[in-house]
Amino acid sequence: MLHVLLATTPVPKDIPLDLPLPQWLLVTILVISFLAHIVFVNLMLGGSLLTLWAEIKGLKDKDYDKFAYETAKTITVNKSLAVVLGVAPLLSINTLYSVYFYSANALTGLMWISVIPLVTIAFLLTYLHKYSWHKLADNKPLHIAIIGAAVLIFLFIPLIFLVNINLMLFPEKWGTISGFLSALVLPNVFPRYLHFICASLGVTGLFIFWYTGRKNYPFESYYTHLTRYAIKKKAYSLTLAASGAQFLIGPVVLFTLPSKGLGWNLIAVIGAGAVIAIPAMIWIWKAINGPEERIDQHFGKVVLALSITVLFMGSGRQIYRANALAPHQQLMAAKTEEFRRLSAEARAHPQEESIALEIDTSLGDVAKGAALFKMNCSACHQKDAKLVGPPILEMVEIYRGKADQLKEWIRKPGKKRPDYPQMPAFGDRLSEDDLHELAKYILSVK
Amino acid sequence: MDFPLFHLDWLNDRFLIAMIAIIHVIINHGLAVGFIPLVTWMEQKGVKNSPAMEITDLSWDQLAWKMMKVGFIITTTLGAMTGVGIWFSVALVSPASIGSLIRVFYWAWFAEWMVFVTEVVLIMIYFLTWENANKSLASKLRHIRFGWFLSIFSWITMAIIVSILGFMMDPGNWNTHHSLLNGFTNPIYIPQLLFRTPTAMVVGGVFGLMLITLFTERGALLRKNAIRSASVWILCWAPLSLAGAVYYYGVMPAVMTANMSTAVGTMDFSQYYDLLRYVIGGAMLLVVLLSVTGLVKSSLVRFPFALFCCLTVFGFLGIFERVREFIRKPYVIGGYMYSNLLKEEDYPLYKRDGILKYATYTSTPTVTAENKIAAGRNVFMLSCSRCHTTQGVNSIVYVFERMYGFGKPLDENSMAGYIPNMHNARTYMPPFPGNRDELHALVAYIKYVQQTGEVLEGAQTEGVIVNSMNDVNSARLLLEKQQQEKAARLVENDTTSVN
Helix, strand or coil: CHHHCCCCCCCCCCCCCCCCCCCHHHHHHHHHHHHHHHHHHHHHHHHHHHHHHHHHHCCCCCCHHHHHHHHHHHHHHHEEEEEEEHHHHHHHHHHHHHHHHHHHEEEEHHHHHHHHHHHHHHHHHHHHHHHHCCCCCCCCHHHHHHHHHHHHHHHHHHHHHHHHHHCCHHHHHCCCCHHHHHHCCCCCCHHHHHHHHHHHHHHHHHHHHHHHHHHCCCCHHCCCCCCHHHHCCCCCCHHHHHHHHHHHHHHHHHHCCCCHHCCHHHHHHHHHHHHHHHHHHHHHHHHCCHHHHHHHCCCHHHHHHHHHHHHHHHHHHHHHHHHHHHHHHHHHHHHHHHHHHHHHHHHHHHCCCCCCCCCCCCHHHHHHHHHHHHHHCCCCEEECCCCCCCCCHHHHHHHHCCHHHHHHHHHHHCCCCCCCCCCCCCCCCCCCHHHHHHHHHHHHHC | CCCCCCCCCCCCCHHHHHHHHHHHHHHHHHHHHHCHHHHHHHHHHHHHHHCCCCCHHHHHHHHHHHHHHEEEHHHHHHHHHHCCCCCCHHHHHCCHHHHHHHHHHHHHHHHHHHHHHHHHHHHHHHHHCCHHCCCCCHHHHHHEEEEEEHHHHHHHHHHHHHHHHHHHCCCCCHHHCCCHHHHCCCCCCCHHHHHHHHHHHHHHCCCCCCCHHHHCCCCCCHHHHHHHHHHHHHHHHHHHHHHHHHHHHHHHHHHHHHCCCCCCCCCHHHHCCCHHHHHHHHHHHHHHHHHHHHHHHHHCCCHHHHHHHHHHHHHHHHHHHHHEEEEEEEECCCCCCEEEEEEHHHHHHHHHHHHHHHCCCCCCCCCCCCCHHHHHHHHHHHHCCCCEEEEECCEHHHHHHHHHHHCCCCCCHHHHHHHHHHHHHHHCCCCCCCCCCHHHHHHHHHHHHHHHHHCCCCCCHCCCCHHHHHHHHHHHHHHHHHHHHHHHHHHHHHHHHCC
C-alpha cells in the first residue's frame, strides 16, 4: 500500500503521549457519538428545508403554513442537541487523529473558524423566524426570507466539515492545498455531500412521521383539512425517495473515493448496510400503498432496520478512514520514535555553546572586556543613550572606583528603576575572571 | 513543528482565541451561572406573591419568562457556539498544546460534556415548558424545581472547567503526575471558584436588571418591585464577590512568582496588576451604586444607566480573564511545552541541529547565504508566530522598535545579541530554540520585514511546503532501517538464547 503515497507527502511527528483509552474504545465512542450528532444535524437541516417548502406552499393553503410552524418549532430544539452532541465526536477525533484533523483544520483555517459565526447567525435566524411568526404574518416574503437565509447557511456548513474530514485522509494533498476552495474541489467531496443531504431528508421523513402520529399531539385542533394520514404518507414518501436515491449516490461515493482506503472489509460492511435497508423500503412501500389504518404497522421495524443501516454506514466510514491512514500512520510512528531517540540523545549530551570572542587587540588592556561586553551586554546597553538599560556612561558615574560593586550587580542584579525591565543575572554565565575584565572595560569608557 | 501553521498577521492568533473565549465567559457567567438562579428566584417569588386563587402573579411571571427568553436565545446560540469556538480556535492556533492536553484530560472533558448535555436538556425543558406549567400549581412548582436543577448544573459546568483551567496554570504538575485531581487541589482553584461564583451572580443580576428596565414601563409598580428584587439580589452577592476578588488578588502574586523561571514579576504584569485593583474597585462601586439606587429610588434606574453598568461588568470579567494568560507564560503547558509549542525537553536537539531540520513544513531545511531571508521567515513562523505578528498586534518590528527606538533601522547584531538572552530579561518569553545560523537568519528577516513591510501569510492562505528531509521517502528509509534493526535484535536474541 505504501506506493500510493506521493513523494511530496509530509510525514509529521505524532504527539508523543499515549491515547487516554484503548484505541478500539475511542473509535467506538467516535462512531456512536458521531451518529447521534449527525442524526440531529440531519433533523435540523431537513426540518428547515421542510419548513421553507411548507411555508411557501402555505401562502396558498393555510394548513401548510401551520405545518411549517409546527416543524419550525422542532428545528430550534434539534439544533441545540446537534451542537451539544457534536462535542463528544469532536473531542474523540481530536484525540485519535490529532495530526490529521488539525492539519486539515489549519489548511482550511479561515473557512473552518467561520463555522462559529455562520452557525451562530443561522441559529439566531431560526429563533427570529420562530418568534416572529405571528408578527410577520402579514409580511410573508420577509418571513420566508429569514428561514431561507438560515437554510442557505445550513446547506453550506456541512461542506466545510466534509472538506475537513476528507482532507485529513489525504496527507499527500496537504502540500498542494492553498485555502478552502482548493480543498473543496478534491474528488468525492460533492458525492459525499449529496449523500448527506439525502440522508437528512430520509431521517427527517421518519421524524415527521413519528412527530405527527404521536397520540398526545393535538393534531386535529391545528389543521382544518390536512389529516394525520396525509402528512404521514408524505413523510414516508420522502424517506422512501431519499433512501432510494442513496442506492444511486452510494456507489458514486464509493467509486470516487481514492482507492487507498478501499478493501473487502469496507465493501462487506457497506454492502450489508445496504441490504438491511431493502426490507425497510419494502415495508414503507407497502405502508404507503396499503389501507389507511395500517400505515403504522411496520414503523418500528423500519426505524430499526434503517438505524442498523446507518450504524453500518458509519462504521464503513471509519473503516475507510482506518484503511486510508494506516500506511501513513506507520511512517509517522517511525518518525516519532526516531525523533524521541534523537531528542533523548541530545538531552544526554547537551552542547556547550562556546563561541570564540572577537578580540580587537588594538584596544590593549581592555580588549577582552570589550569583546565580552559586545557579546553579552551590547544588545541592551550602549555608550551614551538609553537602549533597553541605562547607558555605559551612567554606569561609570555610579560605579567609578567601585568595580567590586559593579561586578556584584552584573552577577546578580537588583531592580532600582521602576520604568526599566529587570536585567538578567550573569553570575552563572561569566567567570570571576570574565567579570573582572568586563568591569575593567566598562569603567574605562569615557 | 508538525502542523501547518494557521496565522493571522494583523489580528494576532491569540486575539482570536481571547475574543471567542471572553464572549463565552461573559455569557456563561452573566447569562447562565448567575442569571438562571435569579430568574428561578423571581419565578418562585411570583408564586409566593400570587393573588388569591391564582397560581402566580401573572404579569410578574410574564416578566421573568421574557428575561429567560433572552437568556435562552443567547446561551443556546452565541453561548453554545463560542464554547465550540474555543475548541476550534485553539486547535487552529495551538494544535500541539491542545492535542497534548486532550490526551491527558479526555475524561475530564468527557465528564464536562455530560454535565453540559444535561444543562442543555434542562434549559430546553425549563424554558419551553414554562407556559404549559402555568396550568396547575403542581406543575408550576415542578417547573421551578427544574429551574433550580438547571442552576446547579450550570454551576457544576463552571466548577469543572475552572479546574481544567487551574491545572494548566500549575507548573510541574504535567511532568510529575498528569491527573485532573491536581486541578481541584491546586492553590488557585478555591480562590478562583470563590471569586467566580458570587461574581457570576452579580453580573447575572446586573444583566437581569438591565432587562427589567427594557421590558417594563416607567412608573409601573411591576417595574419598581422587579428593580428592587434585582437590587437586593446584587447587594447580597456583591460583598461576597468583593471578598472573593480580594482573596484571588492576594493569592495571585505568590502563584505567579512560583510560575516564573526567575523570581520577578514582569513589568507588563505589574502594570496590569495595579490597573486591576482600580478596575475591581470601580466596577464594585458602580454595581453598588446601581443597586442602592434601585432600592431607594427605583425611578432613577433607567435603561441607559443599567446598560452602561451591564457593559462595564462584562468588561470587568473580560479584563480579569487576562490574569490566566499572564500566569501561564512562558509556557503553554507548565514546565512541558513553551508558548511557541515546542517542548522544553527537545531544546538541546534544536540548539544542536536547528529547528528547521525537524520541521515538517519549511521551504528551507538548512540556512544558506542565498536563502537567508526565506529561512528567517520559516524560523519566525515556527518559533515566534504563535504570539507575534509581522505587521499587526504585538508585531515583532514593534517590540524591537520599542526597545531600540521607533523609526530607527534595526541593528542585526544587537538583535542577535539580545534574542539568545531574552528569556532571562523577559521571563514571559521562552528561550530562542534554534541554532546560530537560524538566529542570524531570523534577525535578517526581522530587519527585512521592518524595511519592506512584508506580511506573513499563514497556511490557511499560502498552503505549506513540505520539508524534503521529512517527506515520505525519508520516512520510508527510516522505517526500513528500524525494521531491520528490530529483526537483527531478534536474531541476536535467538542466537544468545540458543547458546
